Amino acid sequence: MSGMPGHTGGAVLTADEPSAAGTASAGDCSIVTRGLTKRFQGGQVAVNSLDLAVPRGSVFGFLGPNGSGKTTTIRMLLGLVAPTSGSWELLGTPMPAGVSGVLPRVGALVEGPAFYPYLSGEANLRRYDAAGPSADPRTAGMRIGLALERVGLAAAARKRYRAYSLGMRQRLAIAATLLGPRELLILDEPTNGLDPQGTREVRGLVKEIAAEGTTVFVSSHLLAEVEHMCSHVAVMRTGRLVAQGPIAEFRELRAGEAVRIRVESPDTAEAAAVLAALGLDEIRLGDAEVSAELGAEAPERICAALVADGVAVRGLAVQRPSLEDVFVGLTGKGFDVDG
Template identity: 85%
Template sequence: MLTVQEPSPSATASTGECSIVTRGLTKRFRGGQVAVNDLDLAVPRGSVFGFLGPNGSGKTTTIRMLLGLAAPTSGTWELLGTPMPGGMGTVLPRVGALVEGPAFYPYLSGEANLRRYDAADPAADPRTAAARIGLALERVGLAAAARKRYRAYSLGMRQRLAIAGALLGPRELLVLDEPTNGLDPQGTREVRGLVKEIAAEGTTVFVSSHLLAEVEHMCSHIAVMRAGRLVAQGPIAGLRAGEAVRIRVETPDIAEAAAVFAALGLAQVRAGDGEVSAELGTDAPERICAVLVDGGVAVRGLAVQRPSLEDVFVGLTGEGFDVDG
């Protein structure tokens, strides 16, 4: 089984390089149910951090503890270098969050909803509300639909409005719980693009999701949860490095192609269903193709397969989870 470890939170937190640090964070409910078990998390500043796991793995419970919406049973945590919960009053105004989906008045416009949202924030300056609301709507691409009623918004527009609510002030950290949940492909692309834009401006974005493929498109780092426990965390590139790159050849000459792969010393040769694959190793794909052709193997197609995030997860746990939602 692949094992990957990021530097411990205790080693990185003191340097101020992490936006979120947890040590032994645990949540037990009545009846003995453990939702989050001894979580040590380190989220680098400026990253787009994917918090992955199947539904029920403890992602939302973790987010609720981080934001002070639920009290941990044990453990400690820091946001933006400040110990919690004592620093909530000074830190949370620098944190934007979307937890468990948007909730707005359907009969009000997007702009009017944000005015009420902003008025409920004791840290918000009412004198700058109009300017900040206009800027937030512009950032999420809803300036033209500002006076449109919320009930007429598409799912993608509703998610973008919720993110606008989280961006009504300057934010150093943005926490998004399943931001693409229930969206069609177009809405998913809209939210994905918005997350990348926000991160490019220097904000750390912490994205919880059960969709492996979606996280792979927008995140630089990930942590993987399973049944309340942290399985792995680190840069996606580093996690992928533990999985082998494979070469796959489509051919009617299965036995001959497998023999060529074996003669070249390629490892983990697999044959069947009109194709042969093996670990690429240090051989150049074009050289392998030339050897196949010289050996009389009919090559219908050749591809280099780099490990996906799903491959990494299966390598870590021996299991898969919902990739497509």
């Protein structure tokens, strides 16, 4: 496969192919890493030669089972942990040399929010804002108000944090990352521990932020969240990147399975004969249905041929391997698929 991963229409890059970051244009990407590696004391390799290319304006899912190196990678990107080797750029600027100029343009939520429970949401944000070295205290009220409005908490601004729901708490944490204009948002497990309602709230918020032009980098072990939120994805396994690219193209990896077409019909023998005449392989007959490998045949042509031959078609569907199938094939283990 060829093409720059991360760009719409580009192919998914797997671990045995040339580095994406090696050919990435920094101007096209919000995050680029080249050979980024972290070894801890005792020789443990948490992140091993990571090459990432995160396109500007994307919602980029950084997916992997717990312990695959996602949080360590984020800590390196933000300068919280020094890499053992390799290099990286944020917003087109080499790091860590450009940290003072870049980080004010980056919002980050790492390993969950931390707020004072007896203070209101607004009062908590005032403390976050005051900690910013470039924050002008004269405009703090305006920044805080805008951030609360952006995450839908303006009406709950004076409500104590301890009375917030899980979804409201996570939205307040995201508001803390938006106290200034941000070109890049890095969120580490933003839906971790949330109930379904809170998960939907955060998912919708991420989409809204991305629609405004901010690149959102989302680390998660929840497959369903990545599938619902993200335009692009990278998959980690035990510290190594195994694939990255547009999420729509991950299904093309197929996890060793072929795309099949399934026809619901009482006329299974007749339907099977039509599929065979069209050259389809691996035909399987079931109870009131027949399926076959789709190959290069267009589904609409198959449907037209069935109808033209007098086969009663109750339903016709193209069956592709699920993202769960693909990711399990890439990582060798399952993901939490709950949203």
